[in-house]
Amino acid sequence: MHGTNEPASIPQAAPPAGQRHGPFEDAYAIFVGTVLLSLGLVLLKAAGLATGGVAGLALTLAYLLGWPVGLFYVVLTVPLLALTVRTMRWAFILKTLLVSLGLFAMTLVAPYGVRLEWVHPAFAAIVGGSTIGMGALALARHGAGTGGSGAIVLWLYRKHGWNAGRTQMVFDASVLLISLAAIDIARFGWSLLGVAATAGILWVWHRPGRYTGY
Numbered sequence: 001m002h003g004t005n006e007p008a009s010i011p012q013a014a015p016p017a018g019q020r021h022g023p024f025e026d027a028y029a030i031f032v033g034t035v036l037l038s039l040g041l042v043l044l045k046a047a048g049l050a051t052g053g054v055a056g057l058a059l060t061l062a063y064l065l066g067w068p069v070g071l072f073y074v075v076l077t078v079p080l081l082a083l084t085v086r087t088m089r090w091a092f093i094l095k096t097l098l099v100s101l102g103l104f105a106m107t108l109v110a111p112y113g114v115r116l117e118w119v120h121p122a123f124a125a126i127v128g129g130s131t132i133g134m135g136a137l138a139l140a141r142h143g144a145g146t147g148g149s150g151a152i153v154l155w156l157y158r159k160h161g162w163n164a165g166r167t168q169m170v171f172d173a174s175v176l177l178i179s180l181a182a183i184d185i186a187r188f189g190w191s192l193l194g195v196a197a198t199a200g201i202l203w204v205w206h207r208p209g210r211y212t213g214y
Helices: 023-046 053-065 069-083 090-113 121-141 148-160 164-181 185-205
Strands: none
Touching (some): 023 053, 023 069, 023 090, 023 121, 053 069, 053 148, 053 164, 069 090, 069 148, 090 148, 164 185
8 A cells, every 4th residue: 555645647648649631631621721711701701891911902902993802812822922932832832822712713603602681790700700710720730821921921931030920910910901991990990800800710729739630
């Protein structure tokens, strides 16, 4: 018998090692991530809201010019990705390009699959922002980006040592300010809530050590 009341230590099994995702898993995740991004943008656009990154610029241009948001998404993403060719892996660039093209296609067919006559800005901000966050999370887990802004942020970090978090924050804040050319101050406020919803998803789940697959 032991002289103390402490329980005997029980050996703990080692945590399972991470396993690489296969091509099918990558393809499926990119598809699902693109669907979620598209759905989030549809909700934001139906409520007349904006967001950060390339998606925010694409929405603002769509409001001002009346062309499909997916078209602007591709037009903005391609040159930004081209700037990062020497520093980013080709797999990342190709996957991100596929996301942009897929989003373009999905936003084109969305009006034939769903017709939203009215969406409350609060609902669009919270649900749309969270949906975009989950889409970005799915893509990040499988080596793809949501657009050219993320690639530029990583490129600036690797080439010039700029802090990635601060750079992304400045970029998103600038995009939101630009959106004031197309939306009123009330929708600007709801857009800030949407950005916070997106950031909250990534803050909670996209952390080192919480995911063993890659």
